[in-house]
Structures are given as structure tokens and as C-alpha cells.
Amino acid sequence: MQLYFVALLSPADIQREVTAFKQTALERFGSGHALRSPPHITLIPPFRSDRTDFTALQTAADRQVPFVVSLRDFARFGRRVIFVNVLPSEFLSDCQQQLAEFGYQTYGIEPDRRPFHPHMTVAFRDLTQAAFPEAWAYFSAQQYDRTFTADAFALLRHTGQGWEVANQFMFTGV
Template sequence: MPVPANQALFFVALLPDERIQQEVTEFKQIAAEQFSSRHALKSPPHITIIPPFKLSNEEATTLPETMSVAASRLAPFPVQLQGFDHFGRSAARNRVIFVDVVIDEALRRCQRVTAEVFYQQLNVQPDDRPFHAHMTVAFKDLQRQVFRDAWAYFSQLPYEREFTVNALTLLKHNGQRWEVIFNAELGG
């Protein structure tokens, strides 16, 4: 997604605690070393709430306020991670492997409320795809011919964790990778 000089690329996410970030990063490193899928390493482990969007540099100055408004309408809530899954059942779409996230009403509400605030305050258009919370391990750079081996590896790993979401996190693309630039504490 090319970004003009007077704009920047952002997204809003939920980040797990440090231990889970380390564990999921290790999964990403396995995907990179054993299956040549490195793209997922360009961002910290996260659950996307608002997918990447462009804003002018002027509009971006209001992002902390917008994040705080959305966060103030939400209370901390638990998130469960349960095993691995992948997108698509056809060979043409099998390129993204992820840690699966149990989607419950609290997570749906978080996504819905945040999307509404971003649309109302910044005219960030809601994603037209259904919300499918996940933490990417191997991305679209996973070659189709390698997918079967990668999926055989990850699908057999047991992985169940839970963490409490306490903040919405804003990330900005620096031209190379995604960086955390702001956290808005939930409830306040």
C-alpha cells in the first residue's frame, strides 16, 4: 500500500502480554526459518481491530484523542488463544497461518465500538470483511507449495493461553515495519 509523503499508514490492535508476545514471536521465527515466511515478523504479535488505514499528517495528530475516546467506552476483558488455524480451504488461499482467537461478545464489542469511533471522528471506513480475530504466524509470503508442510507443523502444536486486554494499541508503519506509537488504557 504506497503512502504519499503527506500521509502515514496506521492500524489499531490488541497486544498480548510480554510472555505471549515472546511465544508467538518464536512461532513467527519458526515460520521464517523453516518455511521462508518472514513478513509476519514486521509487526509485534497482535489482534487487528482496525486494519491498516491512511491518514494525512494533520489528521494523524488527533489519533491519540480518538484512541482515548474508543478506549473509554470499553472495560478490560479476557481473550483466549486456542491452537492454530489458517485462512481458506482451497490451495489458492492457503497462505496465512495463525494462532486462533476465541471470539466472544467482549471482543466483538471492542472491534465494533472502536470501528464506530474511528468512523465518526476520522471517517475511517469500517472493514467490509467479517471480523476474524487472529494472531498471524505465517503471512501471504508463505509459498503455496510449502503451505502443507507448514500447516502440518503448526496444526499439531498445542497452544492455549489467556490474557487480559487493558489497552487499545496504535501502530504506525515506518517504511520497513510496524511500530507501537500509542496505547490507550481501556476504561479511562
């Protein structure tokens, strides 16, 4: 069985900037696990499947219209995860809910029971409790303000070493 997840990917310039934040987390605070995936906003968290064909996801993308995503500064989950903050939006929440429902109805992917809190992870898992205060002091002092238009979501597949984009599904809704 293969491991997958579905996410929004930002344009290349924002990908480079957020990857640079991840690189800083590795070099300054010893947290590099986030570098194993491209910067993303998770819509359907990792799930296992023996399927190799997820082309029906285009049906869900066909129902979506492009929408603006706003990134502002940094936030955290407890004392272990630091991320680029994604501002809440009705369009983003609706996209996630509709996709989660589609994934369950079409592929039997169990929906995530946690509340949807969109973010782009910079440091987690291997960010130690000892390094967290200094890392949080550093990132919380940084200003970051970007927007982009989400016009597709991506299916990512785990390679055994990290995550790669398996397919992208363009939004075609009107």
C-alpha cells in the same frame, strides 16, 4: 500520508511466544513477513491518514472495560495464512465494533466490510503454496492455550520497514 492500524497487543510473555512461532515460520518455511509487526489482534485494519494526533482514541478506550482474550491452537485462512486462533468472545466483538464505529465517526476511517475474525498471524504473504502443506502440518500439530486480559488497544504506525507502536490507550470504562 502515513499508514496506521489499531490492534490489541498481548502481554510480553505471549508476545515472545508468538514471535517465536513467527521465527519458526521463517526458519522452517521461508515466511518472515509476519515478523514485521508485533503479535497483535487487528481491530481496525491498515488505513492511511495525514493526521499525527490520534489522542481522541482515548475516548473510545474510556468506554471499554478490560476483558479476557483466549488463544487456542492454530488455524488458517485458505492455503496462505496460518495464525494463532483467537476464540470468539462477545466482549472482543463489541470492542471491535465500537472502535470501528468511533474511527469512522471521528476520523472518517472506512469500516472493514469483511466479517471480524480475530487472530494473531504467524505466516502469510510470503508463505508459498509449495511450503504451505508442510507449514500447516507443523503448526496444526502444535498445542497452544493462553489467556490474557486486554486492558488497552494500540495505534501502530508503519515505518517503511515494519510496524511500531505509536501509542497505547488504556481501557478505563467501568
